[in-house]
Structures are given as C-alpha cells and as structure tokens.
Amino acid sequence: MFQFAHPEAFWFFTLLPILWLLRHWRKRKSPTLRFSDVARASGVRKSWRQRFSFLPDFLRLAVFSFLILGMARPQKGTRNLESSTSGIDIMLVMDISGSMKAEDFHPQNRLYVAKEVVKNFIKGRQTDRIGLVIFAKESFTQCPLTIDYGVLLHLVDEVRFGMIEDGTAIGMGLVNGVNRLKDSPSKNKVIILTTDGANNAGAIDPVTAAGVAQALGIKVYTVGIGRPGLVPMPVDDPVFGRRYMQVQSDIDEPTLQKMAQLTGGRFFRAKDPQALSQIFKEIDALEKTKIKVKEFWEFDERFRIWVLLALSVLVFELLFSGTVFRRLP
Template sequence: MFHFHSPVNFLILLIIPVWYLWVQKRKRSVIRFSSLSGIKMINAPSPSAIRWFMQMLRLFAFALVVTAFARPQAVEAEREYETKGIDIVLALDISGSMLAEDFKPINRMAVAKEEAKKFVKTRENDRIGLIVFARKGYTQCPLTLDYQILNQLIDDIEIGLIKDGTAIGLGIATAVNRLRDSTAKSKVIVLLTDGENNAGNIDPITAAELAKSFGIKIYTVLIGKGGLVPFPIEDPIFGKRYVQAEVKIDETTLKRIADITDGRHFAATDPEALARAYKQISQLETSEVKVKEYSSFRELYHLFLIPGILILLCEIMLTNTIFLKLP
C-alpha cells in the first residue's frame, strides 16, 4: 500500500501556473548584430524549443521535489480483521499409571502427547493452554497462539514431575483458573485421564460446577481401560520387564463432569480411538476474535528528492553553459 504522509504540501505546485504567467509576460531579450553573416552558417536548434525544453526540465524537477516534501510512504501490514477462535485448555493427567503400555508399542503418556500435538495442528486462531496434574495441578503453558512453543512444552512433559496421584478435581480447577477471565464466546477444557480421583482437596463434581459457573465446557477423555494392565519396571538383574498392575477407573464421574458442563465424554482404549475423540472435539463451535496487526511505514521521499535535485542541477548547468543566453 502507498500513501502520502503530508499531501497538503502538493499545494506548493500552485506556484507553477503563477510562474508560467510571469514568464509569458517577460519581454524577450534580443541582441543586435551589425551583420548576420557571421552566424548564418551556425546550425543551432530553435531558441524557442530550447527555452521550452529547459522550462519543462525545471518544472519536472520542481514537481519531484514537491512530491518528496509530501512524504510518500509504503505501508506494510496495515489491516484489521476478525477471525474465529475459541479458548481451549488441555488438562493432561501425568500420574504414574500413564506409564501403562497397553497402547502398544508405546505407553499411554506417549500416545496422549502425540495426539495432543496433532489436535493443536488442527486448530487455527484458537488460544490454547496446557495444564498437567497428578497429586497437584500446574500450568505448563498459559493460553497462547504460539503453537510451536505449545508443542515444545507438550514434548517436555514427563511423568514424575509432580508427586504421584490423580487429583482430577484440582486439575479441573487449575484449568478453570486459566479460563475464568477469558472473553471468548466459547471456553473449553479437554480433560484427559486414565484413572479415578484419589488426591487433592477439590471434588471433581464441585470443580465441574465451578467450570459451569464460568460458562466453560469440559470434554472428558478416558484413556485406557481398568483392570490389569502391563507396566514396565527396571530389574537390576534382568533389565526391563513387565508386571501386571491394577488400574482403577471412574468413568461415571467423567460422564457427570461432561454432562454438568454441556460437554461430551469419550472413551479411548487404543490410539485410533483417542485420535477419533480429538477429531470430534476439534469440530467445536467458534467465536469471533478481533486480530490487530501493526502497520509499518517505509519512507520513499528519497526516490523523488534525489532525482529532482539532480535534474535541477543539470538544468542550471545547461542554462549557464551550453544554452547560456546573452543579455
């Protein structure tokens, strides 16, 4: 985009017609010769043509300089538009049970992280945050549009960062705290866990009611199944081996959480089912969000000023040398 910062300076061009009228009123100077025999043989251009050319050259230089005074500028990225987006917080269970390797050939945690990153890639113009919870809940990433940083922080998640346990209610409350001041029309928590609430001082149903009071939907995802599941252990003698351990789940509570907040519940017992769950969640409603872009201005006056000065100097030089008029 191109514009002039000071277009009022173009009024200076009004000097041109005034100058033209003044030139027309000037009396032409003549030189008397006792005889024309000495200059008859000179093959010179018409004096009137020379005068016209020099006048046009001077006017062109003047116009270029005035254009420079008007400060032409190139405007880059000057626009304001509205896009559709929602605010989403991913709440991820990182308790020890997420190490279960019933999602062969990798464990639940690895699958959950991979599908979370795929989910992020499907979103555009949505602010997405990340909280993790075990015995306590922590914010891994506040709401952001920088998906590259978000995916890096998802990769950084490790089991054992928080003391073991499954505080579902505390995880929901931590996510609500990130969304409560949001002005987005749609606010969503995607809660992914593989167990039952066994830690924290906030009941999951109470946390769901809190989310509802802030207009937040919760989509619950149960990853894996209950009962005996294989867990890897490091044996100092035999190396890595697997043991069967009991995992308790509470799908009823997860369904109630989704119902209370007008969300939905999904059960994923394999990677494909988890991918389908995220795909359905990705089809959420969207709301209008105004996005502003700052404008940058690049001065272009030198493209007119320098040629104008050079042409003016050329005109002055020609007028006082080759096309010098005798008095």
C-alpha cells in the same frame, strides 16, 4: 474481474451499418459531371488519395464505436475479503500420573500416545488460544493460553513422568484449568481433560471442580484413556532390569461422565490409540472457530480511455477531411 456497467449500450452498434449505408447512398446522389467519352481516362492510374478515400468514413465509424464502448462503462474489478474470527480459548488438562506408563497402547505408553494426539490437535487449530495444564498428585500450568503454537508444541514435548509427585488429582487439574480461563474475554471457553484413573489426591473433588466450571460458562470434555481389565505396566528393577506386571485399569467413568454433563460437554472413552485420535478429531469438529467473511468488489472505471480515443480519432478525421481528403461540392 472485467465487466461493463451498461452493456445495453452495445445495441447502438446495430446503427453503424445503417449509417454506413446512408453515407454511401448520399454519395451516389451527390452532383456529378457527365462526359461523352471517358475512354481516354481509362488508363489513368488511381492516386493514393483515391485509394484511401474510404478512410474518413472509416474514422467516423471508429469514433462512434469508441464512444459506444465508453458509454458501456468498462470496469476492472478487484475482489476484497474481510474476515472476522471469534476464537475459542482451550485449556488442555493432561494426567501424567504413574498409571499413564501402562503400555496397553502398544508399542508406546499412554502418555506418549496422548501427547502425540494432543500435538496433532494443536496443529489443526488456527486462531484459538490454547494452554496446557498437567496434573498428578498436584497440578501446575505447563503453558498459559497462547497463540504461539510452536512454543506450546515444544512444551508438550517437554512433559514427562516425575515432574510432579505421583497421584491423581483430577479435581485440582480441572480447577487449575478453570482458573486459567475465568478471566478470558472469549465467549467460548473449553477444557479437554484426559485421564486414565480415579481421583485419589487433591483438596477439591472432580464434581465440585466441574460445578465451578459450569458457573463460569466453561465447557468440559472428559476423555478416559486405557483398555479395561488387566494392562501391562513396566517396572524397572535395579537387579533384573525392566519387567512387566499386569495391573488393573481403574477409570472412574461415572465421575467423568457427570463432570461433562454438568458443563454441557461430553465424555469419551479411548481404548486404543486410533480411538483417542478419533475422539480429538470429533472434539475439533465440535468446537470450530466461527469465521465471518464479507466479500466486496472495488471497480476501476476504464471508460475514459475509450472517450479519449474517440476524441483523438475525431481530430484526425476532421484534419484529413479538411485537407488531404477534402471534397469539392
């Protein structure tokens, strides 16, 4: 950015034509020698001094012009931004129980779709610490809080069935996530819990676990995955190979709703892949990182070059006026 600190100085340019006219008026009033006949001098060619006699006046005007530009204080500005972020700590708590094999999210199963949506959610964050807890009959931490999203995405890909004995310990999964956040210095702590069933394992029930989260100021979003009613479940038979059975989808919505309400979060129900993706986009919009940006400009003064030019031209003008273009009174 380029600017003038005192643009009002440009009004002095209006004086330059006046000074030029005054100078020529004084020249016309200066003493002259009169001759009776100048016909004999009419054929005399003008010398180069006569041709450039205007140069001293021109240099004086240049001096005034450069001084005016210096008075206007030209400045070259550099824009600087200072940003401070208030990151959010997010624990993703994922159900990997056997019921997540259901293929009502055709052509993939529930776990596959959930992992893809979670990975897109991670890629959309920037300065937040994110971790991953998985649960079935028990629960463990797949990835602690980290800002290394590359490592986290790899560990999400590594999640698979059979890592934990089958079951659905929603309460234990939530407590594990809470335990990872309880010592966090962040002011904003969030858990996103995805499940497709009802709690049937673990020593802690989901509502009690939600009460612990509430006491620690942790917000919980609960997401129920799967279509209601009968859904196709793959069964691998050693004799007949893979076949499908219709099983009842059983999601404990009242409990998931109560968990979210206790902690100030929200409950969502995803009945297809598009709905699940939209839910995570909505959560992403609700839990935005606060970024404060302070803008300021640093200006480099450029008036010195114009003052130096004015002084240099003034020296040349005095030199020429006193020697080459010296006028006798």
